[in-house]
Amino acid sequence: MNKNNPNPPYFGIAPDRAEVELGDPLGSADFAELAQRFANGRTVLAARGMDTEGKKHLRLFSTWEITRYMIPVAQAHFRRVLKANPDLPQGSAQVEKGSKWFTLEEVLTLRQYFAQEGAKHKDYVPYRPKGLPARIAAIANFKGGVSKSVTTAHLAMSAALDGYRILVIDLDSQGSISSIFGTKVADEWQTIFPLLARHYAKHLMAENQARLSRGEAPQPLDDTLDEARKLTASNLIQSTHWHNIDIIGAQLNLYWAEFQIPVWRMGARSWKLWDALTDSLAQDGVLDDYDIVLLDTPPALGYLTINGLTAADILLVPTGASFLEFDSTGRFFDMLHATFQSIEEGENIVARALGREGLRFEWDAVRTLITRYDNSQQAEFAALMQGLLGSVLASERQEFTALIGQASEQVAGIYEADYRDFNRETYIRGRETFDATYAMFKRLVVGSWRRAEKG
Numbered sequence: 395m396n397k398n399n400p401n402p403p404y405f406g407i408a409p410d411r412a413e414v415e416l417g418d419p420l421g422s423a424d425f426a427e428l429a430q431r432f433a434n435g436r437t438v439l440a441a442r443g444m445d446t447e448g449k450k451h452l453r454l455f456s457t458w459e460i461t462r463y464m465i466p467v468a469q470a471h472f473r474r475v476l477k478a479n480p481d482l483p484q485g486s487a488q489v490e491k492g493s494k495w496f497t498l499e500e501v502l503t504l505r506q507y508f509a510q511e512g513a514k515h516k517d518y519v520p521y522r523p524k525g526l527p528a529r530i531a532a533i534a535n536f537k538g539g540v541s542k543s544v545t546t547a548h549l550a551m552s553a554a555l556d557g558y559r560i561l562v563i564d565l566d567s568q569g570s571i572s573s574i575f576g577t578k579v580a581d582e583w584q585t586i587f588p589l590l591a592r593h594y595a596k597h598l599m600a601e602n603q604a605r606l607s608r609g610e611a612p613q614p615l616d617d618t619l620d621e622a623r624k625l626t627a628s629n630l631i632q633s634t635h636w637h638n639i640d641i642i643g644a645q646l647n648l649y650w651a652e653f654q655i656p657v658w659r660m661g662a663r664s665w666k667l668w669d670a671l672t673d674s675l676a677q678d679g680v681l682d683d684y685d686i687v688l689l690d691t692p693p694a695l696g697y698l699t700i701n702g703l704t705a706a707d708i709l710l711v712p713t714g715a716s717f718l719e720f721d722s723t724g725r726f727f728d729m730l731h732a733t734f735q736s737i738e739e740g741e742n743i744v745a746r747a748l749g750r751e752g753l754r755f756e757w758d759a760v761r762t763l764i765t766r767y768d769n770s771q772q773a774e775f776a777a778l779m780q781g782l783l784g785s786v787l788a789s790e791r792q793e794f795t796a797l798i799g800q801a802s803e804q805v806a807g808i809y810e811a812d813y814r815d816f817n818r819e820t821y822i823r824g825r826e827t828f829d830a831t832y833a834m835f836k837r838l839v840v841g842s843w844r845r846a847e848k849g
Contacts, residue, residue, distance in 0.1 A: 450576035450635040454495035499637040520557050521840050527681035529839045532706035537722040538693040540712045541765035543570035546690040551809040552832035554638045558685040564644035565702050566692040572643035575634040582647035591622035593670035594658045627678035655697040671701040695729050708838050709760045715772035758842040767791040790834045793827040
């Protein structure tokens with residue numbers, strides 16, 4: 395209400411004026427123009443932080459950051475080691491006699507040096523048992539707006555700063571995390587789609603061999619399947635501006651997979667579509683080349699999400715601290731139960747008839763995580779959620795801070811923000827919430843590896 399009119403704004407609406415404000419009617423063809431406006435805006439916004447060639451570059455890291463967050467040594471000792479070892483990366487000063495700044499690649503080199511020459515009891519390199527495959531984590535919820543892509547991106551960046559080799563796989567045709575990493579994806583042939591198609595093609599070829607042995611005609615492989623058989627994960631993986639983060643990106647055409655997969659399934663009922671991503675990553679050596687694989691899933695429980703969930707060792711479910719988001723997340727778990735139990739029951743009927751071991755889906759850890767948290771407004775509801783969910787709800791909260799807000803505007807992660815753009819204490823507080831989330835996640839990863847080590 396304004397002081398000149400004490401009535402609420404929905405009183406006294408004049409029909410003739412309302413009709414004028416309505417504008418001309420829009421038809422389906424007008425959506426193309428609207429889509430183009432958004433596409434133009436997306437291009438402009440996504441270009442923030444890119445150079446003239448349309449590429450992103452990761453900022454440098456100061457001695458203070460390195461010794462506080464990345465390599466556990468005192469600054470004075472760090473400087474002494476560099477002075478005594480001129481062959482090591484020395485960094486660069488942005489002003490004469492100023493502080494030294496280092497690229498992430500240089501930091502990783504220094505980390506390896508300290509791991510070989512430094513105190514043996516310190517965690518210079520993160521825990522990674524030899525001979526075991528990468529741990530796969532899926533970040534999923536069928537409710538949009540719960541920060542799935544932001545959480546995935548920050549976990550990838552945190553783990554990269556910690557020294558792990560990361561592969562991010564974007565399963566969401568909206569391509570949000572692809573945008574965060576500045577990834578350009580021309581069509582579905584640069585997404586995960588060819589790996590799913592190749593898995594089906596191999597199954598169909600095996601079935602055709604069985605058909606021929608029975609004197610039956612084989613099913614033909616179309617051009618899509620023939621093309622997919624030529625591709626491996628190495629053809630799809632793109633490097634990012636982070637030295638130890640690679641990505642398989644996504645774009646709108648990936649959504650076609652949601653329609654194509656059930657068609658394939660109808661053509662070969664025995665095809666285990668839920669194993670397509672897992673098997674393909676293993677066959678292509680991806681799980682040996684990386685330490686952690688992060689799957690950013692669509693806001694729907696479709697075939698792409700099912701593939702991501704079945705591939706995962708760890709499932710993280712971001713949610714907000716509100717009734718509607720809590721309720722929606724509960725329904726998500728209800729759908730997970732119905733979906734995977736249905737698959738298990740269908741497969742195990744056949745397994746029992748053939749005397750084979752039954753199918754059972756299992757995850758090393760499942761955690762829900764509160765995102766976009768406002769302690770002044772949501773503390774009571776978050777405590778209620780904790781009481782109801784217990785240890786399944788991570789005690790860490792991803793708070794929304796000025797640091798996070800600025801990073802979002804720049805289509806970047808908070809770890810890409812230069813702390814000199816903030817009061818240092820503001821930067822430290824902004825990091826704390828995501829550092830704590832990563833610590834929680836790292837405990838799950840390390841625990842999963844340890845369990846596998848023990849057999």
